Amino acid sequence: MKVAILGYGTVGSGVGEIIEKKASTDVKALELGYILERKENLHKHPLMCDDIDRILDDQDIDVVVETMGGIEPAHTYILQALSAGKHVVSANKAVIAQYEKEFHACAKAHGVKLLYEASCGGGIPWLHQLQSVKRIDSIDEIHGILNGTSNYILDHMSKEGTSFQEVLQNAQDLGYAEADPSADIDGDDIRNKLKISASVAFDCAPFQEIPTFGIRNIRKEDIAYAKAQHRNIKLIATAKRSGDYYGAVIEPTLYEEGLMEASVADNFNLACLHGTTIGDLRFFGQGAGKLPTAHAIVQDLLDLAQEVKLPEPSMHESLIYHPELLTSSYYIRSVLNDKEIQEILHGAIVHSEEAQGCRYTRTKPLEKAFLHKQMERILKKDPQAFMMALDQTGEEQA
Amino acid sequence: MKVAILGYGTVGSGVGEIIEKKASTDVKALELGYILERKENLHKHPLMCDDIDRILDDQDIDVVVETMGGIEPAHTYILQALSAGKHVVSANKAVIAQYEKEFHACAKAHGVKLLYEASCGGGIPWLHQLQSVKRIDSIDEIHGILNGTSNYILDHMSKEGTSFQEVLQNAQDLGYAEADPSADIDGDDIRNKLKISASVAFDCAPFQEIPTFGIRNIRKEDIAYAKAQHRNIKLIATAKRSGDYYGAVIEPTLYEEGLMEASVADNFNLACLHGTTIGDLRFFGQGAGKLPTAHAIVQDLLDLAQEVKLPEPSMHESLIYHPELLTSSYYIRSVLNDKEIQEILHGAIVHSEEAQGCRYTRTKPLEKAFLHKQMERILKKDPQAFMMALDQTGEEQA
Numbered sequence: 024m025k026v027a028i029l030g031y032g033t034v035g036s037g038v039g040e041i042i043e044k045k046a047s048t049d050v051k052a053l054e055l056g057y058i059l060e061r062k063e064n065l066h067k068h069p070l071m072c073d074d075i076d077r078i079l080d081d082q083d084i085d086v087v088v089e090t091m092g093g094i095e096p097a098h099t100y101i102l103q104a105l106s107a108g109k110h111v112v113s114a115n116k117a118v119i120a121q122y123e124k125e126f127h128a129c130a131k132a133h134g135v136k137l138l139y140e141a142s143c144g145g146g147i148p149w150l151h152q153l154q155s156v157k158r159i160d161s162i163d164e165i166h167g168i169l170n171g172t173s174n175y176i177l178d179h180m181s182k183e184g185t186s187f188q189e190v191l192q193n194a195q196d197l198g199y200a201e202a203d204p205s206a207d208i209d210g211d212d213i214r215n216k217l218k219i220s221a222s223v224a225f226d227c228a229p230f231q232e233i234p235t236f237g238i239r240n241i242r243k244e245d246i247a248y249a250k251a252q253h254r255n256i257k258l259i260a261t262a263k264r265s266g267d268y269y270g271a272v273i274e275p276t277l278y279e280e281g282l283m284e285a286s287v288a289d290n291f292n293l294a295c296l297h298g299t300t301i302g303d304l305r306f307f308g309q310g311a312g313k314l315p316t317a318h319a320i321v322q323d324l325l326d327l328a329q330e331v332k333l334p335e336p337s338m339h340e341s342l343i344y345h346p347e348l349l350t351s352s353y354y355i356r357s358v359l360n361d362k363e364i365q366e367i368l369h370g371a372i373v374h375s376e377e378a379q380g381c382r383y384t385r386t387k388p389l390e391k392a393f394l395h396k397q398m399e400r401i402l403k404k405d406p407q408a409f410m411m412a413l414d415q416t417g418e419e420q421a
Numbered sequence: 422m423k424v425a426i427l428g429y430g431t432v433g434s435g436v437g438e439i440i441e442k443k444a445s446t447d448v449k450a451l452e453l454g455y456i457l458e459r460k461e462n463l464h465k466h467p468l469m470c471d472d473i474d475r476i477l478d479d480q481d482i483d484v485v486v487e488t489m490g491g492i493e494p495a496h497t498y499i500l501q502a503l504s505a506g507k508h509v510v511s512a513n514k515a516v517i518a519q520y521e522k523e524f525h526a527c528a529k530a531h532g533v534k535l536l537y538e539a540s541c542g543g544g545i546p547w548l549h550q551l552q553s554v555k556r557i558d559s560i561d562e563i564h565g566i567l568n569g570t571s572n573y574i575l576d577h578m579s580k581e582g583t584s585f586q587e588v589l590q591n592a593q594d595l596g597y598a599e600a601d602p603s604a605d606i607d608g609d610d611i612r613n614k615l616k617i618s619a620s621v622a623f624d625c626a627p628f629q630e631i632p633t634f635g636i637r638n639i640r641k642e643d644i645a646y647a648k649a650q651h652r653n654i655k656l657i658a659t660a661k662r663s664g665d666y667y668g669a670v671i672e673p674t675l676y677e678e679g680l681m682e683a684s685v686a687d688n689f690n691l692a693c694l695h696g697t698t699i700g701d702l703r704f705f706g707q708g709a710g711k712l713p714t715a716h717a718i719v720q721d722l723l724d725l726a727q728e729v730k731l732p733e734p735s736m737h738e739s740l741i742y743h744p745e746l747l748t749s750s751y752y753i754r755s756v757l758n759d760k761e762i763q764e765i766l767h768g769a770i771v772h773s774e775e776a777q778g779c780r781y782t783r784t785k786p787l788e789k790a791f792l793h794k795q796m797e798r799i800l801k802k803d804p805q806a807f808m809m810a811l812d813q814t815g816e817e818q819a
Contacts, residue, residue: 041557046557046558046559047556047557049557050556050557146698146699146700146702147702148550148553152546155720158445158448158720158723159439159445159447159448159716159723160444160716280678281678281683282684283681283684283685283705285684286681286683286684299444299712300435300439300544300712300713300715301706301707301713302706302710302712303705303706303707304544304704304705304706304707305704305705305706306702306703306704307681307701307702307705308699308701308702309700309701309702312700314697314700315698315700317698318558318696318699322553322557331729331730332727332729332730
């Protein structure tokens, strides 16, 4: 099977390396045809070319790997490749989360496949397993740590007692975080992954309503406050389905030490599902990185090369947003006084305390969507405020 | 696809329930033909019959599910079914570990498949993932918690501070442990699962040399001793490959709190692999239980029904046992004095201490196989002695 790679950055070049290394009989069935790159890079590999039309017009190319990232021109190239009768394998969560339905319609119309295992959870065979479990079960809940950069920051703040800025700088120096870290620390990246995961798990179009709170405002005091309760803070994506309804959220969440979520170190990911007969099933692995992510792409390529029968993507379910499905108690760190917060939260404060030189307010169990909305009001008065949800186990013990 | 189930205990009846519930389009393609059961049970289900030949002679039966357990008659029935041109799906680790090679040769000769995802790790798609990762990577190490009963016992001893006997009794009352718990607590069950897992991971016949030490001798003092070091004791199966060599072991192992292995609660399983490009990949789920195990069997049935292209089992590698591959430091609890232990361990004691009213001896890093052998000598003099390996992380910090 002849493969063209669009974009030869970290992940794209990992795919090239695995294909060219031919380390297994299966991989030997793959052949590299083109690498789309900018003119100034063309000397770096004999297969590089800067003309997308040459790739799309070449009848020998069976599949296009899109590892450019970003929305355009990835969106256009994917549609053009599918329309030219080529399968597409993509690692690009932003473009998939936005155009998943359009892409699948186009693929179906041209009798080809669009696969994107690498877009969620890096090397973890997460989307594959969601599809597989669905052959037998209904999935009612998914959650996980799906952004390696934010987990690296939280884990190292916790282990080293250092500030957000120090750890972020360190992560940037090591190449774990980008120069503009917004997508990772504000939750946009993990939200895209949740959209894709939920659309696969629940057979629906990507959710539009996902209240999101990232870790931009986290301080070492918050980590210390959690630690004093023997808890770790993790940036968690959750989606829940009940009948025709869904709820979904991205937020910092407190897990007791000893729980699996709390044990996820460095930039690893953990992806969890709950199904009718299988119960809890969880997958842990490298959520990013050159070779693990490239591995997931090559798995998709092998499924295409070996004509593995893949489930038809189905987005027929029209789920209705139902924020009541997701509730928890929260801790809020803010300089506002109890009266102001009590007013904003409609009287939902259980208690407040000074700790680590900050003021932390504990709420009653609340609809997550309500809390996120009211948090916007708190942030207007206190732009440095931070919030953490209690996971269900914490809830029970509180 | 028409299915016969041999043995209608917990797991077999779970398979029947999933097939008869027809909860998904995929499952609707499966049809129950026969259930082999003893004469006295025949009234319990209209499809029950006590005549294996009637099942084997029925040309309409495409696949036989073997959920009888034990070696005979399972071994004979599996060979007969394969020879009659029927696929076989088995959950029986004991018979697969013993006859894996013979079964595959027979299946190949008759153009059918033998699948046994449910034999290792219950509902976890572990063998499937090993096969999948191998399409690209070499796997050099696998390890895990693969026996739910022993993990239940260790976890509840740790959380409740109770004795082995109390927790075992409780597990028996709840149906988590059998009346004769030997296979679970002496490591035979997990050893069979390691044999099967390693044969899939490393393309070899099941290992013959697997030093094994179970948890029969564990006391609440050992758990307390581990806890004082912020560690949990887990019964771990490990296999390692390097070139043409292998090492494998089953033993109680100390993991620091905060590590994922330490977080595995109740009767859950955790299965871990390390591959060339994927790095660390881990799977967590129900290692036993009616519906999760039945789910894994139905996954195999669906792969057969949907003619999913499955990797050909290959046991062509002749790996040589090389005990030097696996080493660690140990704690040994024994009533023998330092001089006796020092003599038995060839001077490998680092220090000894009284704790929890017992005497614990810490060793230097040793070949695991050597320690297991010398432990037999210690047990002859002190039949209640216990040992715990330090996991690699513990080793580094010691």
